[in-house]
Amino acid sequence: MQTQINGFELMELGFPQGAVIGIALKINRGRHGLNRVQMMASYAAVLAHPENYIENNIFSKLALALIEKANERPEDFITLNPTPHAFSAYGLEQIEEGARDQMRVAMQLPVTVAGALMPDAHQGYGLPIGGVLATRNAIIPYGVGVDIGCRMALSIYDIPEAFYNEHHDKFKRELVTHTKFGAGHGFQGQYKSEHAVLESADFQTNALTKSLKDKAWSQLGSSGGGNHFVEFGIIEFEKEDTVLNIPKGNYVALLTHSGSRGFGATVAGHYTKLAKEVCKLPEIARNLAYLDMNSSLGQEYWIAMNLAGDYASACHEIIHAKMQKALGATVLAKVENHHNFAWKETWNGEEVIVHRKGATPAGKGVMGIIPGSMTAPGFLVRGKGEENAINSASHGAGRQMSRTKAIKSITKNEMQSILNHHGVTLIGAGLDEAPMAYKDIHQVMAAQEDLVDVVAKFTPKMVRMADDGSRED
Structure with a gap:
């Protein structure tokens, strides 16, 4: 070779x-x-x-x-701001320099109003994963990310922990039966799901969204690849939560993480390419090309992004409905939150576009789910509305090891050993998703105590991921 x-x-x-x-x-x-x-x-x-x-x-x-x-001549490019405002950062000592550098560049965009870096941040394309950026009347496709509207969804069942332990095989059977993973994978014929999102007029916005409707239909209710998962676990409420109306105790819960599949990825790639053509930024900021919200392209992307978010939500809704029916369970509460998205919000008295690329909305009282890894706990949280963080928090533990490094440095035996130690049943996944590839979730949570309150702790027990681990459409 x-x-x-x-x-x-x-x-x-x-x-x-x-x-x-x-x-x-x-x-x-x-x-x-x-x-x-x-x-x-x-x-x-x-x-x-x-x-x-x-x-x-x-x-x-x-x-x-x-x-x-x-x-190329310097005058052909949009000038970056040489004296940008500083960005807020949480758990900065845990964040790699590459992610910090990307955030510094993002702050130099002439449309940037404010920025923040969450404690799970690591280097990405354009805006770092874990980066939050508020802009004035501009939308950045790579500031949203490739997997548009990726989200967490949690269903808390009226099933006690003991029932899971007694019926482990049933939970495994239902998990395999009602989920589908992997790049390009979807449902065919009678196995396709139906959902109102497919009737959205926004699919008719332009030739691109029209062309993607059939693919979206076939992949509706599936989870893709990468770090996406469907898992059963035990959620522990140390005290009664009066908002969710759940008494103190331990309950079986279903937690899902996935996004808009091939539909969202294609939309992201298409509009990123167009943004780079109309927004000529210096090479260092090229992946932060933005679209004016008053332009036809800006409006096209905004509509397509929101449609991708609705589609991602529909995928979770279908998975959770199938699992509830299969288990014959009553859902005590459902919580859902998304990242890789942009919102119109008011910050410091001004309407801005807030990009959260791998960051969770955490406005005052807003519920969210912050997962750890397949062996580390996740947390059900309630936002505190910290303005310096642009009302945001981390979307997980965050990677401390690249996929390539994880595959090269972690053995199957090491991964299986840690799974056994934590009593976790794993279906699928590659070494790139091994627990040790992620940061310590407890350190991440400690770094954002000013951003969220912990409501309950979720401990994974059975995890399903794509067999190939890292692939996605």
């Missing part, structure tokens, strides 16, 4: 950072019959004289990108 060429080697040759290197690496993956030495020589030649390769079958796209890059 030949050693692949990486971006650092191309930068050493003199290639500019950014999209050009991405184009070059895509060509390299095909290799086109050239060995490593020949590819590096070709790259050097294209870099030196791109005009000679405009008609070349292999390198024409790269040559045109290099020419376009060379012709």
Whole structure:
């Protein structure tokens, strides 16, 4: 197997950072019959004289990108704010420098009003995951994220903990029967679900949303891949919660985490591309390209984003309805909250667009669910409405290890050992979702005591995830 060429080697040759290197690496993956030495020589030649390769079958796209890059002038780009406001941060000592750097860049956008970084934050594309950004009359597709409207949903049953222990096999059977995971996976024919969201007029907004309706229908009620899950656990109320009307005690509960599947991912990719075309930002901020809310593109994306959020909610509703019927249970309370979304809110007396990319809404009295990992507890919380945090909190524990690093450094035996230790039954998942790939949820919660109050603790007992672990549409 030949050693692949990486971006650092191309930068050493003199290639500019950014999209050009991405184009070059895509060509390299095909290799086109050239060995490593020949590819590096070709790259050097294209870099030196791109005009000679405009008609070349292999390198024409790269040559045109290099020419376009060379012709760029500083005045062609939107100017970033050299003296931005500082952003608020919680648990900063636990947050990697890459995420901090991304937040600093986001604060320099001319449309930025305020920003905050949650304690589960880690590096992403454009806005860091765990980043909250308030903008003036502008929407950032990558500030929302790829999995639009991804959310947590919790159903608390009138089932005591002892019943779960006695009927473990039944819970496993129903979990496997009524869930579906993995990239591209959906339901066909008589197994498709129906939901009012499919009748939304917003699907008819434009050719893109129209074309995605059939895919959305087939994937309705499924959970995709990545870190998405459906799990049974025990939720513990140390005292009665009068708002939810649940007495003190332990109850079986169902917790789900997933988003808008292929529909949302396609919408995100489409409008991010368009945003980059109309909003020319310097390379360092390119993934933060935004759309004016008064523009037709801005309104198109806003409608599609909200539709994707409604669709994601419908997927959870179907899963929870199937499971309630299968168990014959009464639901004592349901809580749902979403992230990877943008809201119109008032901040400091001004209407702003609040992007929460991997961050939970935590306005005064707003309920939320903050999961840990497949072996660490999650928490049912109530927001305190902290304005410095832009009424937000973390959306989970947050990764402390990249997927690639987790796969390389964690063994199956190590993962199984920790599952056994915590008495967790796992169906599916890859090593990239191993518990040790995540931050300590207790440290994360300690860092946001000013943002949320803990109402109850959820302990996972049976977790189902995609078999391939990391894939998503």
